[in-house]
Amino acid sequence: MSQLIRKVWDIHGGIHPAENKQQSLQSPIQAAGIPPQLILPLAQHIGAPASPIISVGDRVLKGQMIAEAKGFVSASVHAPTSGTVSAIESRLIPHPSGMSGACIVIDTDGQDEWLKHSGVEDFRSLSKMELIDRVRQAGIAGMGGAGFPSAVKLSTRDDKPIETLILNGTECEPYITADDILMRERAAEIIAGAEILRHLIKPSKETLIGVEDNKPEGIAALQKAAEGTGIEIVPFPTKYPSGGEKQLIQILTGKEVPAGGLPADIGIVCQNIGTATAIYRAICFGEPLISRITTITGEACSQPRNYEVLLGTPVQFLLDQSGFKKDDCIRLVMGGPMMGYTLQDTAVPIVKTSNCVLAPSVAELPPPPPAQACIRCGMCAEACPVSLLPQQMYWFARAQEHEKLEDHQLFDCIECGACSYVCPSNIPLVQYYRASKAEIRQAQQDKIKAERSKERFEARTARLEQEEAEKEAKRAARLQAAKDKAAAAVSNPDSSKTDLIQAAIERSKAKKADAADPAHDAIARAQAKRDGKVEEETPAAKTERLQLLIASAERRLTSAREKLALAKEQGGESVEAFATAVIKTEDKLIALQKELAEHQASSTSAPADTDAADPAQAAIARAMAKRAGASADESDEDKTQRLQNLVATTEKRLAAAQQKQSIAQEQNDANVAAFATGVEKTQSKLDNAKQELAEHLAQISTKAITTEAASAEQASSDDPVQAAIERAKAARAAQTDMSEDDKLKQSIASLENRIARTQEKLSAAQESGDDKAEILADSIAKLQDKLASAKQQLG
Numbered sequence: 001m002s003q004l005i006r007k008v009w010d011i012h013g014g015i016h017p018a019e020n021k022q023q024s025l026q027s028p029i030q031a032a033g034i035p036p037q038l039i040l041p042l043a044q045h046i047g048a049p050a051s052p053i054i055s056v057g058d059r060v061l062k063g064q065m066i067a068e069a070k071g072f073v074s075a076s077v078h079a080p081t082s083g084t085v086s087a088i089e090s091r092l093i094p095h096p097s098g099m100s101g102a103c104i105v106i107d108t109d110g111q112d113e114w115l116k117h118s119g120v121e122d123f124r125s126l127s128k129m130e131l132i133d134r135v136r137q138a139g140i141a142g143m144g145g146a147g148f149p150s151a152v153k154l155s156t157r158d159d160k161p162i163e164t165l166i167l168n169g170t171e172c173e174p175y176i177t178a179d180d181i182l183m184r185e186r187a188a189e190i191i192a193g194a195e196i197l198r199h200l201i202k203p204s205k206e207t208l209i210g211v212e213d214n215k216p217e218g219i220a221a222l223q224k225a226a227e228g229t230g231i232e233i234v235p236f237p238t239k240y241p242s243g244g245e246k247q248l249i250q251i252l253t254g255k256e257v258p259a260g261g262l263p264a265d266i267g268i269v270c271q272n273i274g275t276a277t278a279i280y281r282a283i284c285f286g287e288p289l290i291s292r293i294t295t296i297t298g299e300a301c302s303q304p305r306n307y308e309v310l311l312g313t314p315v316q317f318l319l320d321q322s323g324f325k326k327d328d329c330i331r332l333v334m335g336g337p338m339m340g341y342t343l344q345d346t347a348v349p350i351v352k353t354s355n356c357v358l359a360p361s362v363a364e365l366p367p368p369p370p371a372q373a374c375i376r377c378g379m380c381a382e383a384c385p386v387s388l389l390p391q392q393m394y395w396f397a398r399a400q401e402h403e404k405l406e407d408h409q410l411f412d413c414i415e416c417g418a419c420s421y422v423c424p425s426n427i428p429l430v431q432y433y434r435a436s437k438a439e440i441r442q443a444q445q446d447k448i449k450a451e452r453s454k455e456r457f458e459a460r461t462a463r464l465e466q467e468e469a470e471k472e473a474k475r476a477a478r479l480q481a482a483k484d485k486a487a488a489a490v491s492n493p494d495s496s497k498t499d500l501i502q503a504a505i506e507r508s509k510a511k512k513a514d515a516a517d518p519a520h521d522a523i524a525r526a527q528a529k530r531d532g533k534v535e536e537e538t539p540a541a542k543t544e545r546l547q548l549l550i551a552s553a554e555r556r557l558t559s560a561r562e563k564l565a566l567a568k569e570q571g572g573e574s575v576e577a578f579a580t581a582v583i584k585t586e587d588k589l590i591a592l593q594k595e596l597a598e599h600q601a602s603s604t605s606a607p608a609d610t611d612a613a614d615p616a617q618a619a620i621a622r623a624m625a626k627r628a629g630a631s632a633d634e635s636d637e638d639k640t641q642r643l644q645n646l647v648a649t650t651e652k653r654l655a656a657a658q659q660k661q662s663i664a665q666e667q668n669d670a671n672v673a674a675f676a677t678g679v680e681k682t683q684s685k686l687d688n689a690k691q692e693l694a695e696h697l698a699q700i701s702t703k704a705i706t707t708e709a710a711s712a713e714q715a716s717s718d719d720p721v722q723a724a725i726e727r728a729k730a731a732r733a734a735q736t737d738m739s740e741d742d743k744l745k746q747s748i749a750s751l752e753n754r755i756a757r758t759q760e761k762l763s764a765a766q767e768s769g770d771d772k773a774e775i776l777a778d779s780i781a782k783l784q785d786k787l788a789s790a791k792q793q794l795g
């Protein structure tokens with residue numbers, strides 16, 4: 001039965017350089033062995049370098065992860081054999097520029113001791129994500145050239161269904177035979193890897209392995225291994241550079257990957273056959289990527305061959321096994337003669353993408369003759385597999401016209417070197433393109449950095465401006481609000497003040513309402529007691545109440561003194577008012593302290609049992625004790641207060657006695673006479689009390705005159721604060737010979753005067769947007785409280 005021959009397509013351009021592959025195919029794959037030291041770059045792939053997870057001095061086992069992938073596009077690194085980490089440092093790495101990079105250095109111990117590992121018996125039992133994760137954990141990156149992390153490439157999107165899976169077995173570059181010998185010797189592993197990839201990718205149409213027809217042994221081996229799998233081996237005519245991903249896709253399917261696009265965009269996934277083998281070993285045996293097949297060839301090596309090489313093995317270690325003669329070598333090349341680059345040092349290690357080390361003789365790779373002027377022959381354009389215009393790109397590269405280079409699809413150039421190969425003027429065209437690409441990438445990175453810096457700077461500037469604008473808006477709002485209130489005050493003098501003052505009053509009330517200050521409770525109790533709303537308090541309760549009142553008075557005194565000190569610093573009319581407040585508060589505090597002392601004295605002098613057994617007797621005892629104390633050290637004011645209270649109380653008792661007498665008379669009660677006697681006695685007590693009060697007031701009036709004179713003298717001193725205090729004292733002393741009504745009237749006049757002055761200050765503060773407006777409103781509210789209280793007392 002005849003087999004249908006699959007149609008293949010041709011690509012534009014291409015060349016047919018001498019293949020020189022047979023030299024390294026004379027012997028089978030040989031294990032390169034374990035070098036004394038392995039050097040493992042952290043960046044053996046495209047993407048972010050791996051991050052070390054071991055420390056210097058750690059012993060590591062074969063297959064142990066020593067650096068983990070850092071980010072999505074990255075690949076981890078594993079120890080290729082057992083040994084000790086001797087350094088994590090910068091070493092020469094394989095790179096066209098001869099640069100150095102971060103490496104983990106392992107001193108091998110020769111034991112080749114594996115980390116415990118295992119694979120899965122049936123990869124079909126794993127989901128796509130589980131398979132991809134194992135590929136990621138194994139650190140597999142494309143082994144055919146660029147080293148793109150395989151896990152990323154296999155993470156296809158559902159909205160881009162894959163039709164064709166292609167395995168690349170082309171290996172079109174001269175001299176290199178790593179894939180060819182892999183196909184010859186390990187075709188079954190390639191097919192097993194292809195089946196895993198097919199299960200993972202699930203191509204809807206086909207799985208193909210493309211191989212140039214210059215590898216008949218490899219093609220035969222693959223065809224045999226693929227029997228019954230449905231995987232199709234597709235040979236096609238040899239031409240360089242058929243091995244480029246886009247070129248192979250075009251050859252096998254006739255489809256072209258759009259410029260700047262990916263194979264997945266047209267329903268195709270492409271993997272290298274070496275990568276397929278690595279995936280097979282990772283899934284079925286749990287082995288990470290720690291070795292690869294590398295061709296060591298060239299006439300400077302007497303024993304060219306393919307080695308299975310542990311990653312990190314220095315090139316020199318392989319050359320030593322290959323009969324390398326340095327003197328016969330014109331230059332060492334990493335890769336092939338078309339796309340490879342010159343190695344600066346044989347200490348550089350083999351990495352995941354190292355498919356060949358070429359050690360050519362002068363005859364094989366003679367120095368290029370001097371470049372001549374372009375003769376515009378157009379041969380370069382004919383050879384280009386990407387249908388670019390190499391000649392024009394050459395001129396733009398020389399003129400560093402990067403925009404025009406990009407317009408001419410410079411980044412579609414696969415750097416195959418075909419144009420250089422055919423150029424009759426020996427112009428190293430591909431080197432111009434590589435250099436231009438590097439310059440453009442650097443410029444792009446610089447531009448991105450500059451843009452980010454600019455964005456950060458602009459964001460910071462905008463933030464600062466925003467903050468400043470918000471502050472300014474708040475300032476303007478406060479000023480406007482003050483102006484509005486001032487304007488309202490002009491049109492309605494009372495309203496704005498009233499609003500502000502009312503708000504202050506409400507705040508004050510709220511403050512009082514939720515005050516947990518026990519002094520408030522004590523004051524309330526005292527007021528209730530005065531109003532006759534509570535029963536006689538016990539001695540202990542009174543002691544507590546007085547102590548609380550003293551504590552409260554002390555706090556108020558401290559506050560008043562602070563305000564006075566502040567007023568003294570700032571100057572102004574309020575000094576006098578604060579001085580008065582200090583004096584008043586001092587007086588109250590002294591009175592409370594005295595009351596507490598008297599109360600405690602009476603409590604201790606009265607026998608407890610007597611007090612308990614006969615309350616009347618106890619009250620008499622307390623009164624006597626109080627009177628004794630009063631005669632000893634009672635102040636003028638206290639005495640005035642006491643006598644005034646006595647007069648008021650006796651008047652009440654007299655009124656009550658007279659009411660009882662009147663009722664008794666109406667009812668012809670037998671006790672009318674007794675009630676009349678009670679009225680007479682009470683009237684007599686009232687007269688005595690009034691007399692005593694009058695004598696006392698007369699006595700302290702004389703003292704007040706003396707005090708006023710002394711205060712006036714002092715007021716002329718240089719200290720305005722002291723003068724204010726003395727004036728306040730004098731005014732207070734002068735009040736002592738006034739009637740209660742006169743005192744109240746004077747107090748009302750003073751308060752109204754202070755309120756008026758404070759309101760003027762409030763208006764000024766509102767106009768200027770001064771923050772003191774609120775404080776002044778509070779002051780007015782308090783003054784109005786006092787004014788209302790005084791007016792109420794005056795009736």
Ligand code: SF4
Nearest residue numbers: 374375377378380423
């Ligand atoms: S092949 Fe060389 S000489 Fe000919 S056009 Fe291209 S660059 Fe010029």
Ligand code: SF4
Nearest residue numbers: 384413414416417419
């Ligand atoms: S190196 Fe670039 S420009 Fe030259 S032939 Fe290859 S793809 Fe074309």
